[in-house]
Amino acid sequence: MNANVLIAVVDDDQHIRNLVEAYLRKESYRTVGLGTAEEAWELWQTNPPDMWVLDIMLPGMDGFELCRRIRTEAEVPIIMISAKDSEVDKILGLELGSDDYMVKPFSPRELVARIKRQLSRWYKFHHAGGASQLAPSASAAITNGRLRLLPDERRVFWDGAEVDMTNKEFEMLRVFAEHPNRAFTRDELLTSVWGDDYFGSDRAVDHLIKRLRRKVEQLPIEAIWGHGYRMRAEGGEILP
Known part of the structure; x- marks a missing residue:
């Protein structure tokens, strides 16, 4: 299944992009690396990825704005990464719709583990009718x-x-x-x-x-x- 999953890594630091993509490719995911939010938004319009790893501090449009735009259109999984460790930034990222938040420097192995869990939940929602353990699968209004x-x-x-x-x-x-x-x-x-x-x-x-x-x-x-x-x-x- 991993080979069918496209993950976009958006970071203006090419070293970080290459590192994250290398770890993801080891797990057989397809990846695309992008250095700006503008490039990422164009990709979303033409060939939307299945998941985003999104840096906050980007030239031009920042990661917060890109996250907000994506979230207005879909519930695709988003993990935000940033050198900022303040609670305000974490809260803002979550409020705009990101699913998780990691602070740089981070462990690539931990990032991959979090990506796997986010994708697992996403597929559970979309192919098994949702993850709610409290709500039955009744079809009535x-x-x-x-x-x-x-x-x-x-x-x-x-x-x-x-x-x-x-x-x-x-x-x-x-x-x-x-x-x-x-x-x-x-x-x-x-x-x-x-x-x-x-x-x-x-x-x-x-x-x-x-x-x-x-x-x-x-x-x-x-x-x-x-x-x-x-x-x-x-x-x-x-x-x-």
């Missing part, structure tokens, strides 16, 4: 007040209007909508949406919920101090 999910079509509606969602956003909503009023810990949500082998911080849950709230401002998801989140059960007419 799921409704909660003005929220309506169509699992078979992976579509979300609010007040009858369709809202574009990435795969993780959809899975998070499905967990909440199928268990209204249930309080979930961040760890439970991480396991359900990202899988039980997730490497990163539980702050990823907070950032994903922020993304959902930006798309649907009145979404009835409540923070539970010191615990996690729940979605209130709401009545009302569901528009088709």
Whole structure:
């Protein structure tokens, strides 16, 4: 399967690009190395890779902006790498939609391990109907007040209007909508949406919920101090 997977490595340091690509090719992945985000965006438009290893500090457009653009169109796995070790940069990367964040200098073997795990989760979502351990694979529409999910079509509606969602956003909503009023810990949500082998911080849950709230401002998801989140059960007419 690896030979069918194309991984783009975007870094303006050619030595890092060559090193990462060499380790990936040893695992039989196909690779393409790029030095700028502009080149990477052009590749996305013409021959989109299956996964990105993306540096933040790039000439011209930076990695944050490239990540944001890619994430508006797809849930393809993204690992961000950077010499910046500040919590702010890690949080921003996760908030923009990256799946993981590594600080330079890093172990190429660890990077390859994280890439394998991200790809495994991605294929689980797209070929096995999602990784949620809490949500059954029922095909019936799921409704909660003005929220309506169509699992078979992976579509979300609010007040009858369709809202574009990435795969993780959809899975998070499905967990909440199928268990209204249930309080979930961040760890439970991480396991359900990202899988039980997730490497990163539980702050990823907070950032994903922020993304959902930006798309649907009145979404009835409540923070539970010191615990996690729940979605209130709401009545009302569901528009088709």
